[in-house]
Amino acid sequence: MASEKIPCPSCKQWVQMTLYGTQHRCVCGHVITTRSAAAETQRETSIHGHGDHKRARHSLRRWLGRCFQTKESSSNNSSSSCSSSRNSFKQSYTGTGTGTGTLMSLPSSRSEEPVPCGSRPNKRALLCGVTYKQHKYKLKGTCNDVKNMENLLTKTFGFPANCIRILSEDDPLDLERIPTKKNIENSLKWLVEGCQRGDSLVFYFSGHGLRQPDFKNDELDGFDETICPVDFMKEGMILDNDINETIVWPLEEGVTLHAIVDACHSGTILDLEHVYDRKLNIWKDNSPPSRAKKSTKGGLAISLSACEDDKMAADTTAFAGKSMNGAMTYILTETVRNKTDITYGVLLDEMVKYIKKINSERWTNSRFLRTVLRHKTIQEPMLSSSETFEVNLKKFVL
Numbered sequence: 001m002a003s004e005k006i007p008c009p010s011c012k013q014w015v016q017m018t019l020y021g022t023q024h025r026c027v028c029g030h031v032i033t034t035r036s037a038a039a040e041t042q043r044e045t046s047i048h049g050h051g052d053h054k055r056a057r058h059s060l061r062r063w064l065g066r067c068f069q070t071k072e073s074s075s076n077n078s079s080s081s082c083s084s085s086r087n088s089f090k091q092s093y094t095g096t097g098t099g100t101g102t103l104m105s106l107p108s109s110r111s112e113e114p115v116p117c118g119s120r121p122n123k124r125a126l127l128c129g130v131t132y133k134q135h136k137y138k139l140k141g142t143c144n145d146v147k148n149m150e151n152l153l154t155k156t157f158g159f160p161a162n163c164i165r166i167l168s169e170d171d172p173l174d175l176e177r178i179p180t181k182k183n184i185e186n187s188l189k190w191l192v193e194g195c196q197r198g199d200s201l202v203f204y205f206s207g208h209g210l211r212q213p214d215f216k217n218d219e220l221d222g223f224d225e226t227i228c229p230v231d232f233m234k235e236g237m238i239l240d241n242d243i244n245e246t247i248v249w250p251l252e253e254g255v256t257l258h259a260i261v262d263a264c265h266s267g268t269i270l271d272l273e274h275v276y277d278r279k280l281n282i283w284k285d286n287s288p289p290s291r292a293k294k295s296t297k298g299g300l301a302i303s304l305s306a307c308e309d310d311k312m313a314a315d316t317t318a319f320a321g322k323s324m325n326g327a328m329t330y331i332l333t334e335t336v337r338n339k340t341d342i343t344y345g346v347l348l349d350e351m352v353k354y355i356k357k358i359n360s361e362r363w364t365n366s367r368f369l370r371t372v373l374r375h376k377t378i379q380e381p382m383l384s385s386s387e388t389f390e391v392n393l394k395k396f397v398l
Contacts, residue, residue: 007173122198125153125164126191130179130207130230133169137208141324143168145206145262148325148333153202156337157398165190169230179207181229181238188246195299197254202398203247206326209263210237211309218271218288225269225309227261244271244294248386251299258398259303262326267309267382272301276383276391278348283388294386301386304332307379327378331355336396344383345392352380 127149129142146166153159165187167179176183191201208228218241226237243259248270251257261269268275271294274283288294306328328351335350336342342350355378383391 007175009175121160121163123153123157123159123163123200123202124191125159125202125204126167126187127164127202127204128167128179128184128187128207130205130228131169132208132228132230135233139207139324141326142206143170144324145326145329146204148329149204149206149260152333152336153398156340157200159202159398179229180231181235184227184229184238185242185246188243192247192250192257195250195252195255197252199255200398201247201255201257203257203259204261205259206262206329209261209265209269211265212237212239216241216292217290218292218294219268220286220289221309223265223309225265225267227263227266227269240269240271243269248272248294248296248301251296251301251386253298255296255299257299257301259301260329260332261303262306262328264307265309265311266305267307267311268303268384269305270301270303270384272303272384272386274385274388276348276385278352278380278383281391283385286384296386299386303382303384304328305382305384308382311379327355327358328381332381342396343392344389344394344396347396348381348383348391355380 127146129146131140131142132138146168150161150164150166153164154161167177167183167187169178171177188203191203195201205227210226210228211223212226214222214224225240227243228237229235232238247257247259259270263269268286271286271288273285273287273294275286276282277284306326331351331354332347335347335354339346339350359378
């Protein structure tokens with residue numbers, strides 16, 4: 001019978017186990033139970049849907065070969081690490097039967113004190129950086145992206161470090177902080193749990209993004225956009241429909257959510273009903289043809305994406321020497337740090353100006369040609385929202 005080593009959830013020691021339907025006792029006394037063969041088969045079926053799942057895997061791998069050649073590593077060096085930020089989250093938001101919740105303190109290795117029981121911070125953030133370390137389509141800039149975003153939230157916008165949950169692959173033994181599909185989905189629920197007037201919420205993702213055909217008639221272009229957890233080849237991707245349902249629907253009046261997604265095909269990753277056209281200075285209708293619900297409960301959801309739905313994002317060394325960075329994340333954080341009192345319109349204009357400057361250099365700088373996008377250009381960011389607003393008057397505040 002096939003076997004593999006599984007980390008004990010209690011003491012983190014590796015235990016040799018047969019794969020299906022057995023129990024093993026770790027040296028610490030904790031009993032570990034594996035799935036039954038029937039449950040494993042059912043899980044595989046649910047992942048790949050009806051039909052030939054081997055053909056689905058083959059199709060997905062073809063997508064990977066075509067899409068991951070752009071947002072991929074082109075350097076063997078990455079100077080920053082997520083080790084200092086992996087444990088920054090010290091709070092777990094636990095809901096009750098009525099949909100409200102209380103903040104519970106969790107142990108952490110960071111020096112910051114937990115938020116006292118009974119107090120409720122009105123700022124929370126979920127930061128996901130997926131490197132796909134064990135795969136050929138790995139990324140090296142995502143750890144730097146998460147660190148840059150964490151610094152922006154804490155130093156510029158006053159987010160308490162102990163109210164930021166970070167998912168990364170920095171510590172493979174910290175199973176609850178690895179950006180698996182299950183952990184990302186649970187963390188998205190945590191982010192909006194019990195939200196109320198005055199809350200500012202941030203969802204950040206740096207990693208791979210893909211598209212797949214839309215079968216529900218709720219996409220104008222006929223494709224669902226997705227983000228890829230570290231285990232997406234086994235567990236599947238996270239669809240824009242599911243992200244919308246999880247973190248957009250629950251937003252109460254007076255709550256603001258910002259999603260910042262540095263991934264390919266991420267333009268309408270939240271399925272918001274309005275998309276901003278910077279060139280025409282107008283909001284375009286992105287409502288689903290099926291009239292499916294995509295709106296909030298009165299709150300405001302705003303998304304900044306690295307590119308349009310049919311475009312590729314970039315992971316590059318063009319900005320910080322040998323250190324890899326997501327192009328959109330680096331430009332966004334640098335722009336906002338230098339101009340804190342900035343509107344959405346000015347932010348977009350400044351980011352596009354920066355991008356055009358960098359793209360123009362590719363024609364005169366041979367080193368740039370070797371390091372950026374395999375001779376592709378950096379795409380312009382995309383703004384979408386659950387409701388329209390005056391982009392040249394509304395301040396960008398997280």
